[in-house]
Amino acid sequence: MRLALYQPDIPQNAGGALRLAACLGLAVDIIEPCGFLWDDKKIRRAGMDYIELATLTRHSSWDAFCQAETTGQGRLVLVSTKGAVSHTAFAFRPDDILLMGRESCGVPDSLHDSIPDRVAVPQCPGTRSLNVVTAAAIVCAEALRQTALLPVFTPTA
Numbered sequence: 001m002r003l004a005l006y007q008p009d010i011p012q013n014a015g016g017a018l019r020l021a022a023c024l025g026l027a028v029d030i031i032e033p034c035g036f037l038w039d040d041k042k043i044r045r046a047g048m049d050y051i052e053l054a055t056l057t058r059h060s061s062w063d064a065f066c067q068a069e070t071t072g073q074g075r076l077v078l079v080s081t082k083g084a085v086s087h088t089a090f091a092f093r094p095d096d097i098l099l100m101g102r103e104s105c106g107v108p109d110s111l112h113d114s115i116p117d118r119v120a121v122p123q124c125p126g127t128r129s130l131n132v133v134t135a136a137a138i139v140c141a142e143a144l145r146q147t148a149l150l151p152v153f154t155p156t157a
């Protein structure tokens with residue numbers, strides 16, 4: 001299973017997503033251009049040393065992402081406030097690539113319409129959206145739980 005970020009705007013979110021992915025054992029795709037420089041110190045502050053543990057692939061564009069071998073091996077699932085089904089009602093697969101939208105505006109309508117599998121995290125009335133990493137964490141946890149890919153729980157003394 002992979003976690004893909006579409007043109008992230010905020011370096012702290014990219015760092016947080018890398019940390020999330022390292023902890024949960026997900027590979028990460030960053031689809032550029034980003035709204036920040038990749039060597040921005042804020043990524044490291046948020047991602048800390050987990051960044052070295054993450055399996056990261058940067059793609060120069062959406063087209064480059066689509067042409068990548070790893071993308072061809074999986075099913076794209078768009079995680080969107082405009083998703084067609086609740087994330088808990090969706091049947092995830094081990095080869096899924098969970099695609100997160102941009103903080104400022106999600107993904108373009110044309111891209112949204114081209115991805116048939118779209119899930120939303122239900123929210124309380126009057127709330128607009130979750131932080132992108134919060135939404136990713138909720139959906140990744142459910143997807144990993146369903147596919148029995150969660151890291152093995154080791155109780156501490």
Ligand SMILES: C[S@@+](CC[C@H](N)C(=O)[O-])C[C@H]1O[C@@H](n2cnc3c(N)ncnc32)[C@H](O)[C@@H]1O
Nearest residue numbers: 079080081100101103106120121129130132135
């Ligand atoms: C701040 S939101 C973007 C809001 C933007 N106005 C939109 O409509 O997509 C950034 C990203 O977080 C994810 N996200 C936030 N809340 C979500 C929710 N309730 N369900 C699914 N994805 C969500 C989506 O991937 C979204 O593109």
